Amino acid sequence: MLRVEYLYWLVGALLIVSAWLNLRERRHAMGAFWLVLSAPFLFGNFVLDAHQRGSTWPAQAMGLAVIALGLLASRSRLSVREDSAEEHARRDSESLRLGNRLFMPALAIPAFTLILYFGAGALSKQGLDLLDPKALTLSALGVASLLALIAALRVTRAPAVEAIHQGRHLLDALGWAVLLPMVLATLGGVFAATGVGDAIAALTSALIPVDSRLACLLAFALGMVFFTVIMGNAFAAFPVMMAGIGLPLLIHQHGADPAILGAIGMLTGYCGTLLTPMAANFNIVPAVLLELPDQYGVIRSQVPTALTLMFANILLMLLLVFR
Template sequence: MLSIEHFYWLMALFLLYAGWRNLRDRRFAHAAFWGLLAALFAAGKPILDASKAGHALPSQLAGVAVIALALLATRMRREHIDEAPEAQRLASAQRLGHRLFWPALLIPLVTVAIVLFGPKLAIGGAPVFGEGSITLIGLALACVLATFAAVLVTRERPVVALGEGRRLLDTMGWAALLPLVLATLGGVFAASGVGEAVASLVSAVIPADNRLACVLAYGLGMVVFTMIMGNAFAAFPVMTAGIGLPLLIQQHGAAPAILGSLGMLTGYCGTLMTPMAANFNLVPAALLELDDPNAVIRAQLPTAIPLLLVNLVLMYWLAFR
């Protein structure tokens, strides 16, 4: 039975490899950062089980580890990591052509296939996929299969995939954790009652009985919160708990699936416009060695603003049909 835990352990092994490579290169802050993160991935379920059983120490240790990661992040510096010569990379790209995209296209295709058909698969009466979100399991399995596909397409040794993965991870540095951390931040905000506070504030400012005003408050709120927190995953639980659920779904009868999907997509418009989304907007500028650190954001603005307007129109038109 395949569960999400198996992929957490696989991720822990890869992070350990990245830590070991950095240790060999005497990049001690990077080595400690990835090694500590590997320990958290590997020990996630034992920590959760111990916390449920009433043992507070494991969860406290996890909290100390998170604080240590934040301190180590201040010591991590982006440095050039050796890669294949440019002429060799260019020759490989010309030889492979569009076949380079095949492994990447496998990821969404396999993920969707597992989400649709995975729950029905069984061997000897036992389900193939076990505990955990079927979407996350499908995405993780798709990434593993895409890695093998990339090795077959490029005819490189598997160790090259590990080396290039480690190089990309170190190039991004601590910013690679931003989606995970910001999504967790959104959950913390929702659990601490920020959503209810937002609902009270919005109700006092806008006419709650006006459907259009609520749609604008929800959509624009998703954009603003995303720009502040850097990720739509962090904004979504707050804005949905504060405006989407009580005002649009319960009071005005909006379809939850349509509202939620368009709400997330609207939030991503904010991701395109904020430097807080460092892994999306600042890291690519650094990787491309652009003179303007905000060049990626400037290039995305002509897409983000019209897409925001289209999303608001679609939300008002489709969510209440």
Template sequence: MLRIEHFYWVLAAFLLYTGWRNVRERRFAHAAFWGLIALLFACGEPVLLASKAGDKLPAQLAGVAVIALALLATRMRREHIAEAPEEQRRASALRLGHKLFVPALLIPLVTVLVVLFGAKLHVGATPLFAEGNITLPALALASILAALAAIAITRERPIQAAAEGRRLLDTMGWAALLPLVLATLGGVFAASGVGEAVAALVSAVIPADSRVACLLAFGLGMVLFTVIMGNAFAAFPVMMAGIGLPLLIQRHGADPAALGAIGMVTGYCGTLMTPMAANFNLVPAALLELDDPNAVIRVQLPTAIPLMLVNLLLMYWLVFR
């Protein structure tokens, strides 16, 4: 039976390999950083994903490890890590052609298939996947199958996949961890009552009887919280609990499906504007070795702002129908 913990162990092994390569290159802060994360995942404690801490590692030690990660991040530096010569990469791309897209397309395809049909798969009388949320195991399995497909298509040694993954991870540096951290903030904020505080603040500042004012507060709040937290998934539970549910849905009768769908897309406009969305905005700048780390954001702003205005208009037209 496949559980998410099994994939944590695979990830921990990859992180340990990354740490070992950094030790060999005398990049000890990087090695300690990835080694600590490997320890958390190997113990089944991806605290950065806000999973239940304390099963195999005392919560206090996990907390100390997270603080140590923050301190180590200040010692990490971005350096160019050698890769195959450009001529070799161009020749490989020409030889493989469109086959290069197969591993990338396998990830969403396998994920969707496992989510839809994974619960029906059995090995004898034993379910292939454990009960509960199957999405993360599906994505993890799809990623492993995509890596195996890439090895088969390119006919490279399996260790090359780990080496290239390590090169990418070290190129991104500590920013690779931001999506994991930021994705938890929405749940933390919602559990700590931030949604109720937002509702009280909005009710005091704007006319709650005006559905236009509430709609603007919800849409612009989604953008603002996404800019702050770097993740629309983190912003959504806060804004829905604070404005969407009590004011728009319950008081003004907004359609929940339309409000949720367009509200999320509106939040993604904030993703285009913030360095906190590291995987979208900082990582490409790092991989392209741009001198300006905010170059990607500057290019996206002329798209993000009009798109935000269009989404606000769509919400007004569709959620109150």
């Protein structure tokens, strides 16, 4: 069985290689950043096991590492390594040769993920676990990414080491912003644990007629978008809105289907991701790296899509979640 920890270790190995290459080029802050970040991927299980045994020093060390990441991020700049004239000419030549085939590996990731998820799930029911059943979706995504990497190497005919170098360059270009999804998802858990969901529930009960399915559903959907705009990530908004409105009002009081509500509700939250500069890794960093004249041009272009998708999701929830 492929345990999800193996994929974490693979990510940690890539981060160590990126750190070594940066340190070799005397980019000490960036190199140290990737080196520190590799620790939770490589030693996360050790920290968790130590915590369960009552030992606190590994978790405290990880907390110091988080502080170190913040300090190192303040010393690192978002930048793209300039290509030489020869590299630029080679890239143009290869893009013309490959054409739309360049998109095949990226499109293969979701296709492989679905096949692996449903295939491994069916085999698991027969008693054969190929992927980690505790993290089936994540395991399927990780293996799908590896298969897509192999496909990319075959399409481009590039050596395997090229994937490592290009992965490192992409990490350097994104810099600290690569952490935002994980950090914001953790923030959502912190908010839920500190009772923000209960406060949302009390506020909702005071402002809307909770006996109305439509009013509760609109409050949930619009709240997902609003909190995502504030926090920059639907993963951060979801536990708060589900604890405040989804579970007590829609599921328990009005009998909404939790699976459909969760799936479409999360997608509704992503509409907020398209609208906010807080989602810097999606909307601001690409504009900076591509040197676009309008830093918020990406967000402005996404507004019609976000609003259309939001209304479509609300309609789908009205039709499906109460069946």
